[in-house]
Amino acid sequence: MTPLNRFEIHQPATITEASRMLLEHGEEGGCYAGGTELLLALRHRALQYQHLVDIKVIPGLNSIQAANDWIDIGAACTHRDIERSPLIREKLPVVAEMESHVANVRVRASGTIGGNLCFAEPHSDPATLLLALEAVVRTEGESGARELRVDELINGAYSNSLEPGELLTSIHIPVLLPVQRAAYVKYQIRERPALGLAVVLDTPDGGATISQARIAIGCLCPFPRRSAAAEEMLRGSREEVEALIPQAAEVLADDAELIDDNEGAADYKRHLLGVFLRRAVARALDGA
Numbered sequence: 325m326t327p328l329n330r331f332e333i334h335q336p337a338t339i340t341e342a343s344r345m346l347l348e349h350g351e352e353g354g355c356y357a358g359g360t361e362l363l364l365a366l367r368h369r370a371l372q373y374q375h376l377v378d379i380k381v382i383p384g385l386n387s388i389q390a391a392n393d394w395i396d397i398g399a400a401c402t403h404r405d406i407e408r409s410p411l412i413r414e415k416l417p418v419v420a421e422m423e424s425h426v427a428n429v430r431v432r433a434s435g436t437i438g439g440n441l442c443f444a445e446p447h448s449d450p451a452t453l454l455l456a457l458e459a460v461v462r463t464e465g466e467s468g469a470r471e472l473r474v475d476e477l478i479n480g481a482y483s484n485s486l487e488p489g490e491l492l493t494s495i496h497i498p499v500l501l502p503v504q505r506a507a508y509v510k511y512q513i514r515e516r517p518a519l520g521l522a523v524v525l526d527t528p529d530g531g532a533t534i535s536q537a538r539i540a541i542g543c544l545c546p547f548p549r550r551s552a553a554a555e556e557m558l559r560g561s562r563e564e565v566e567a568l569i570p571q572a573a574e575v576l577a578d579d580a581e582l583i584d585d586n587e588g589a590a591d592y593k594r595h596l597l598g599v600f601l602r603r604a605v606a607r608a609l610d611g612a
């Protein structure tokens with residue numbers, strides 16, 4: 325196995341200090357959280373940093389808190405922290421459930437939610453669900469703080485919109501309204517998921533009708549996305565919605581620029597979308 329090149333680890337006490345360190349080291353420096361992607365990328369020389377800024381040591385970056393009708397998750401929280409958090413399990417069980425199926429327990433114990441989103445690896449589970457939940461990510465850097473939607477942060481495969489020295493610091497997720505039901509389903513046969521699909525359905529009458537739908541898909545395209553046209557089709561009585569699922573899945577596939585990759589061919593992913601959209605709607609409405 326190719327050995328790692330030498331690097332120096334810096335441990336900032338604050339976000340401001342971390343940001344300054346990243347700016348100071350420029351292209352030779354990178355942010356280091358759980359290291360599950362970063363160390364692989366360094367080993368394969370896909371990234372070449374001589375200076376790593378370890379953000380896990382910054383106080384407060386790994387907290388999970390409730391604020392009004394939002395849950396705030398620090399960017400350095402690991403998948404395992406989120407999966408096991410009593411607050412997330414109570415207020416956003418769909419997030420705890422999704423996190424419990426990310427990778428394997430070793431990756432979940434080190435890998436962070438911030439690292440997952442910033443690395444923008446296309447086969448990401450959290451990004452797809454967070455997009456459907458209309459989560460907002462907070463970033464901090466030299467020029468101040470910003471709040472972005474997930475699809476503003478992730479702007480391509482392995483690409484994010486962070487500026488030099490800017491860090492993702494937290495993720496704010498709105499708690500679902502009493503009329504909202506959410507589900508995340510995934511399909512995986514290899515190391516990374518081939519499909520991730522999240523729905524958030526507004527049903528004022530306990531599942532008989534759907535007044536509004538949000539659908540996000542990921543893993544089968546370069547970055548997660550929603551489709552307004554497909555969402556529009558999933559409105560009406562449950563029977564009407566179920567009848568339109570095959571067409572809505574085709575619209576999702578057309579809008580998504582499905583790709584052929586290690587996880588499967590684009591045509592196969594198109595087929596998976598129909599199967600898993602039906603499962604996601606049933607799971608959201610029936611809790612099955």
Ligand SMILES: Cc1cc2nc3c(=O)[nH]c(=O)nc-3n(C[C@H](O)[C@H](O)[C@H](O)COP(=O)(O)OP(=O)(O)OC[C@H]3O[C@@H](n4cnc5c(N)ncnc54)[C@H](O)[C@@H]3O)c2cc1C
Pocket residue numbers: 354355356357358359360361362363379399400425426427428431434435436437438439440441442443445447448449450486490491492493515516517
């Ligand atoms: C074997 C394996 C299986 C996996 N399976 C899945 C899966 O099923 N589903 C899934 O969703 N993911 C999967 N992953 C991805 C995993 O979730 C990520 O590896 C992990 O969350 C990345 O977090 P990290 O803290 O290790 O990031 P790091 O490796 O430390 O960093 C990744 C990148 O993000 C940058 N970065 C990190 N934190 C920040 C921040 N706060 N602000 C700015 N930049 C930052 C780093 O500079 C680096 O470029 C898998 C990974 C592996 C290795």
